[in-house]
Amino acid sequence: MNQTISASDWASERGKKWRDQLPGMEAMIQPVTAPLIEALALDGPLRIADIGCGGGGPTLAISRHAPAGSAVHGIDISPDLIELARGRADTAGGDIAFHIANAESAPPPGAPYDRLASRFGIMFFDNPPAAFSNLKSWLVPGGRIAFAVWGPPVNNPWMTSFRDVASQIVDVPPPDPDAPGPFRYAGEETLFGLLEAAGFDDLDIQPWRDRIPLAGGLPAVEAADFALKAFSLGDALATRTKPP
Numbered sequence: 001m002n003q004t005i006s007a008s009d010w011a012s013e014r015g016k017k018w019r020d021q022l023p024g025m026e027a028m029i030q031p032v033t034a035p036l037i038e039a040l041a042l043d044g045p046l047r048i049a050d051i052g053c054g055g056g057g058p059t060l061a062i063s064r065h066a067p068a069g070s071a072v073h074g075i076d077i078s079p080d081l082i083e084l085a086r087g088r089a090d091t092a093g094g095d096i097a098f099h100i101a102n103a104e105s106a107p108p109p110g111a112p113y114d115r116l117a118s119r120f121g122i123m124f125f126d127n128p129p130a131a132f133s134n135l136k137s138w139l140v141p142g143g144r145i146a147f148a149v150w151g152p153p154v155n156n157p158w159m160t161s162f163r164d165v166a167s168q169i170v171d172v173p174p175p176d177p178d179a180p181g182p183f184r185y186a187g188e189e190t191l192f193g194l195l196e197a198a199g200f201d202d203l204d205i206q207p208w209r210d211r212i213p214l215a216g217g218l219p220a221v222e223a224a225d226f227a228l229k230a231f232s233l234g235d236a237l238a239t240r241t242k243p244p
């Protein structure tokens with residue numbers, strides 16, 4: 001069973017799965033949004049790109065906090081998620097646009113940008129050095145980036161406890177820390193190395209710790225149902241064959 005989630009997975013089935021569970025997914029990671037926006041230092045009318053914007057939740061939040069005259073573009077590889085995000089933008093107001101694009105290779109849809117943001121959307125690139133060099137070319141000189149990524153598995157029991165229980169039922173190979181997936185940049189030196197090689201400088205890390213209640217805090221049975229539908233291992237559990 002392959003637990004790696006690649007960009008092409010997001011462009012197809014994984015994107016659909018995220019879309020189908022969007023309210024729970026966004027409720028779960030909502031607490032990260034405020035520190036991410038603070039790190040963007042939105043100090044004037046700005047052009048801002050939200051990389052791997054998913055269903056647009058972070059893009060809309062950034063737009064709400066951006067000074068008047070700003071333009072915010074959400075960019076995602078999943079057509080299903082961008083379609084949903086566009087529907088939300090219609091009623092949100094503000095100068096918001098959504099583009100279907102692979103942030104690794106696409107020409108910048110609205111570049112140059114003053115700010116690049118991402119809430120957990122930069123961990124799935126097939127070729128991270130090329131992807132971050134590409135993103136660097138989207139940014140004006142003196143521009144600013146703010147990316148949220150997960151810390152190590154030991155600090156994220158909301159993901160690992162599900163994995164531990166599932167491993168009692170189905171075969172779960174050890175995760176590959178260098179493969180595309182949520183813990184790829186759990187060691188800050190990996191991400192810093194990539195960003196520096198791409199030409200970003202003056203890098204800083206802001207640790208963030210809080211509870212991540214499943215789907216935003218559902219009762220246990222509903223939370224378990226959400227996890228089975230939302231997490232990759234849920235598919236393996238659903239299709240497992242019972243031993244004779």
Ligand SMILES: C[S@@+](CC[C@H](N)C(=O)[O-])C[C@H]1O[C@@H](n2cnc3c(N)ncnc32)[C@H](O)[C@@H]1O
Nearest residue numbers: 007010052053054076077078102103119121124
């Ligand atoms: C964990 S989700 C986060 C979604 C959104 N940022 C949020 O916080 O709700 C990761 C997102 O990154 C997108 N993504 C992954 N690889 C990408 C790529 N190469 N180019 C653009 N988007 C990508 C996925 O389609 C997905 O929407």
